[in-house]
Structure formats: structure tokens, C-alpha cells
Amino acid sequence: MATGVHPVTDEPNLTIRNISTLVTMEPTMGHGKLGILHGATIHASGGTISSIETAEDVRLLPDARRSGSAGAEIDATGLIAIPGLVNAHHHLYQSILRGLGANEDLVGWFQARAPFLERYTSTARFHAVRLSLLECIGSGVTTVFEFASNTRNQGDVEQTLRAAEQLPVRMVLGYQPPPGDPPSLASVITLCGDHPAIERLFCIPGAVIPERNDDAQFARFTSLVEQARRDGLGIATHALEHRKERDNGSLRVLQDVGALGPDTVLAHCIHLMPSDIEVLARTNTRAVYNPMSNMRLGSGIMPLSKLHEAHICVALGSDGATADSGDFFSAMRSGIGLQRALHQTPEVCSYERILRMATIEGAEALGLSEKIGSIAVGKCADLVLIDPNAANFACGIDPVAQVVFSAQPRNVHTVILRGKPVLRNGAVMHIDADEIVAGAAQAAQQIAGSL
């Protein structure tokens, strides 16, 4: 099958029947903190959830309505349904660097990466982004934040958008204008405009927070924050990932230039002082926990329970090649595991909380919770059906806990985006996955061969 452009269109009607376990993330529905229903049926129309019927509702329906409706149908008997997962921090363009600098810390990894980045082309970026998006779908991720640092020219942006057009995932694009060169922030705003694959645009005023005595970087960062605020864009950067950033007063820098607030997403937030947590809470700034990358680089562990105690919205992310994988089940599992091991108690992070971080709290962090992140009438029909009938998952006691502790991408049975199945029986639809992998491998070889 040829890899064609995947049109982002809405399926007129879709019914998902007999969902054995439906995890809505809406505590007002069903039972428990996650709003769980059994035997439910979901109807979607025009990409939006139009009704959710419980098993009891379905039992009371007249036979004619129970047995059929217009549009596509999926029988979800034996399956678990969760909202589409939200990966709030990724570098999709880095997938062809997986495995690089595997024994390095963050600084060593930057050094290992430099010669590869110098040889990156827009075509390489296209293949890398496509490969990552393919992995996202297979991992049940329906919304991803692309932290597009190291963008060099308009071609890089265009190729990122081209990749996003081909793979059915909602992309939130974080764009870092390169110093002195086009494309400017204004031209990227125009490019993204009403682009069907781009959910929101964020500005990255700098990949890291500048030091106050670095006049040039500080001025540039400040100017981009002002521009982003004027244009109504969100702001994203990395914050306190490396221990050297502790005590730099980084968050005060962000506060002074007006970069904090509910439209700002800070990745990592590991080396926070108590005063930093107060600043984040006071400004309602959002943070993203990236456990797989933090483990791999030995960067440290986010003080998640302290952030939660301060009622700070924390999303879950994978990060890019420093996580080596966009498997979001691994992100949940390592995220909960790091916290429990650090504090020597499971009480610091429940499986329910990490599931919320991977769905509704991720949506809140990205300003999208009105549309996605939970399964509710009126929200977008972005859902994942998980099949527990596999060697790594079967015969469990608590299937919802096992979504965190047992699930792997191979258990992803169906992914529905905007009411339309985009992955069925474990295979991404209308996409030649082999061609995507081969294209990325060729791009990686070209770069490696030119070193």
C-alpha cells in the first residue's frame, strides 16, 4: 500500500458497543475516581461523543435501537476503553537519534547530538517526525506536544506539518524561532493558521531559561515572550532539568519577564526549590513530568508529590531521543515507579493519578481540556481500546490498574481519533508502516554516513 496523505476528516457516526470496562476520567460518571462504567455503549457523531449509555440504559432500549444504528460499529466486548492519551512533551524530530549517547548525562548527550544535528535536513526531520507519530498511535497517544527546538528554516516547519498531515494524531506545536533567520514567529503562525493537524501553537522563547547575565539571550527570550503573549500563543521551555540550574533563580527570571501563567508549560521541573513550587502554584503554571528521559540521563526525579500538594497541574511526557521510546505505557509505569521508589511508599502516586496525568491533566496543561482528555458527551471522540487478552495482561484482578502496570503498545487494539478508527486490531490504518520505518532508517543512515 502506498503511503498516502491521511485526510483529517470526521466519521459521520460511530458506535462502540459492550465496552467491558470504560474509564471515562469523569468522576461524576460511573464509580471511583476515574468514573468507570461496565458494559457501556458510546455513540459518536461528526467526531464528537453524542451519547454514553450504561449497560442498564442499553438493557432498557427497544430491540430495534439496541441492535443497530447508522454508521460504523465496533464490538468492544472484552476490551477496556480509555481516553486517547496525551503526551505533553516530545521531540518527535529526534526519533532517528534513539540510542545516541546512551551512557551520557544531559550535557554529554548534547555533545553527542551536535554533529548529528549539524547534518539534519528538512527531509530527515520529516521522516523522524513521521516515525514518532507512528509510534504515538501504536501507543494509544492521540495528542502530542512537539517541542520543535533546533528548527533552522521554513522547510523544517513545512516538513513537520507535512508529516503531521500524514499521521492521524493531534499535534500541539511548540516552535522555537532560530536566531536571526526566517521563519519568524509571525510566518509560522500563518503557516499553522487553520492547519487541520495543528491543535495549538506554542512559542519556545528558548530551549532553556536564559541566565540573567547573558544579555543577548535574555533580551531575545524576553522579546519572544512578549510577542507570544501579544499573539495569544502558549509558552513552553525546559526548566530545571539539570542540577546546575538549581539556585540559578531560573523561575524568577521567567516570572520577571511575564513568562509564567496557565498558558505556560515547563518540561522537567526536577531541581525545584520550595520557593519555585510556590511561584508555580501562585501563577498556575503547568509542569510536565518526563520520567523515562530523567531516568536515562540520571537527571533526577521531579518532586511530584510536592507539586500535587501545591495543586499544580502536572502532565506526563516522554521527551525525545533521551527517552529512546515514545511508549506511553512505559512512561506511566516508570513515572509511578520512580516516585514510589524515591519515597519508599506507594502512597505518593496512585495508578489513578498517573492515568489522569496521561489524559485529562495533560489536556488541562495544554489548554485542551474542553475538547479532549476524558470521555464525556460533547467532547471529541478520541478513545483507545485495549485488549487485555494477551500473555502480558490476561487474567488480571484489576484491569484499570493493569493499564498502568501491565499494558504495552501491543495491547492497543483500536485507536479512535475524532470519531474515526485510525488503528484497528493493532495495525495503523491507511498507512504503510514499513515505508515509514524504512524512510526514517534511510534518513538516519544518511546522517550517520556523512559524519
Ligand SMILES: [Zn+2]
Ligand atoms: Zn525535552
